[in-house]
Amino acid sequence: MRRSTLRTAVAVVTAGLTLTACGSDDGGSAGGSGSDAATATSAEDFGGMDALVEAAQEEGTLNVIALPPDWANYGEMLDTFSEKYDIEINSASPDGSSADEVNAVTSQRGQDRAPDVLDLGLSFARQAQAQDLLAPYQVETWDEIPDDQKDPEGHWYNDYGGYLSIGCNATIVAKCPTTMAELADPQYKGQVALNGNPTQAQAAFAGVWAAALANGGSLDDIGPGIDFFVDLKESGNFNPVESTPATVLSGETPISLDWDYVNAAQTDEMEAAGSTWEVHVPSDGLMGGYYSQAISKFAPHPAAARLWQEFLYSDEGQNIWLKGGARPVRLPAMEDAGTADADALGALPQVEGTAEFPSEEQEAAAKQVVTDRWNAEMSG
Amino acid sequence: MTALAEGVAGAGGVAPTTPVRPGRRGAGGWRYVVLAILGLYFLVPIAASVWFTIRDRGRGTLTARYYTGIPGAEGFAEAFTRSLVLAVLTVVLALLLMVPTVVLVNLRLPRLRITVEVLTLMPLVLPPIALVVGVRSVLSWAPDYFLNTPLAEAFFAIQEPSLPWILVFVYVVLALPFVYRALDAGVRGADLRTLTEAARNLGASWPRVLVSVVLPVLRTSVLNAAFLTFALVLGEFTIANILGYETFPMWILRIGGSLPQLSVAVSVLSLLITWALLLLISALDRRRGAKESS
């Protein structure tokens, strides 16, 4: 009795080891279109747009990640794409972060649910490129993307951006602040909130930088921004609760610093609930930020991924983002050509002055300062 | 160490086991003060949440539309059924794992008791966020080290988003303390040794003993354990969040971004329904117990 048990155990263990050791050697991706689509760097490699559409429809599915429907009008973007090309979209982790996206690419490699396309913060796009996770691709409208908004080899390319804005529940707040300096006014006691922690949320990070610009700092010096928020905390104006639509609606965080398109997206919901919502881009702290698109090198649906990019950078896609209050990267070119949606363009919040965008080194340095100082000075 | 474990044994006890004699010593006044203050403390936040959900700010009246809108809400049915299925699977797997173990430890392997107790105590004190970080690292071994093998495929299969078995496996670990202690208390309280010896003497095989003697005796404990596990799975957030699956709590979070009143309404409703369910189980159990003893 005992010997046979031992023999069974040995057999099981050996089987387990064999299963691990031997593996079939077919390609990792489960895509039907094979490896050609995975290495295509433009629509021409497919033999034209129509061939690309065909290849994508054959795959039939697209996996996206971290795309909330009310963020830059992604809801409409996803629906329109899905209907137009009859491709099913699986939207995973809508509240995910850029780090989650990169992590998903590496940890879900080989699975059918791995993300095909990414929408990341710039530094994460760069990291993903350095880790060799991205497949280079150039959309048909590649030349209309400004040079400083894309990787020359096409690993990532900026998609849309906005400015840091001050959203304000006008039903609760008597006079909405329109500049960063006004936030320090005692009438806003306990009302000013960020949408997260600057070491974790890109918009909150932009908020600190905007405060820096408004208080004598610069793209090289984010320190005054942290000082400003420390002062807000001490005067009691700063509300540490991270703003969400629920807290905005309930009035817990009536003033919320966030990207202008994110704030703008809440207007309708607030109106429906009976509150007025105002969005202002502060003139004294003009801080802009773009996000970046990329295609995963291990995308299970490479053709659909590329078709998605073509759609995003077409006039139709860019206008959908514009309708969401975001500034698509091809906007200057579209304005010249007259293809930008005029109504949406007019609805964008007023911006005075031109924003400068930080370089890679400036951003890395600023992040270091924030990481070192924010938790230390703002918590406890 | 056993005292802590013993304390957990009663966790979630459905039926009172000893007669309750009202205290006659001293003025009972302080009790009512405590009950009043704590009662207020527990009721007011719930009441405030309910108030948030029935107020129609646009028209200044009351409305029930956030409650009636729940069944039709986008993703609700999917997320809720997924959590329900996960909970049922967790309960079944946990019981499958622990009933034989508890019976064995109590009847045949008393020397393993300490080890088993320590192991089942660990998930209780281990922060779930630490556990899930480790789990995530282990899961990433598949694409990193043995891609394109059946083992990797198995790894991938358990991460299927429509029914993530990996969540079941981790939830069973989280539920271990409660399941083990509830079963253990039941086994010890029922003097299982005598019963099983009697059954074996009468010629029953081990499986037969398990099904006909052990399980009925453990019914209350199994019920306790099942309920606690259920509540745990339906409320678990951290692990589902870090691993990236849409369970019921994750859906509540997501929907809170666009429909805050609906989200709060769902939370309040699930709380009340769970409570009602538990009261029901408790009442049923009491009646069954009374019927048996008469």
Place this chain on the structure above:
Amino acid sequence: MLVVLGALPFFLYVGVFLLLPIGVLAVEAFRATDPVTFEESWSTASIQAITEGPYRRAYVGSLQLSVITAVLGTVLGLALAIAVLRAKRGRLLRRMVLTASGVLANFGGIPLAFAFLAAIGSQGVVTALLTDTLGLGLGGFSLASMTGLALVYLYFLIPLMVLTIIPALEALRPQWREAADNLGASGWQYWRHVGGPVLAPPVIGAAMLLFASAFAAYATAKALVGSSVPLVTLQIADALSSNVVVGAENLGKALALGMVVIIGLVMVFYAWVQRRTQRWLS
């Protein structure tokens, strides 16, 4: 032999799904990723980092909060349990409190945070009531502080205490009290020689359970205070899911390992206290 094999599934399962992740965590906390080349190497950089600056503050903050709420939860939960057990209309009230405790002990995270915001947040119902009708306001109390967080934590800690301690209280037979009375013992003597020794181990055990529960809490704190209160769990999640800082995963793992070590130490301390209590009381 066959019998031991019967227990094998349990040990295998625990080995794979509990011990393995912890082991992997312990190992990976000692890895570092070069921010430029993204190569991995062995290093104690993360471990060193977590003992300094904001991370040390986070550990201290978490420990402070956990100890305070554990003690408060134990006392209040014990009071509630005793009050419920002895109340006149015993059975119904007791059943309701027990079942409610079972439900509330698992109620946490965003719904709980929001419930409190709705009640005593800056726009809360109670706040409005106090301000409008009594002109008092909350007197500078803010929910998004250590105090506020403690108040919210008690919401699931007190039920947990009640759940854990009621069986132990039930084990305290009224006959013992009567016997002690008949023998002429005072109230203090009863508690010193009978009630205390019976109750002390489960109460201390429950207190430890509350501590562990508060220490590990994440969702509630995240929903309520964001990152303005230094807590380790928040730091870990931020390190793992950042939109700003790249490559902080190893730091998150080191922080998580730190949590495991601390809990381990607390468990050892608890076992030691248990043994001393037995000796002192016997």
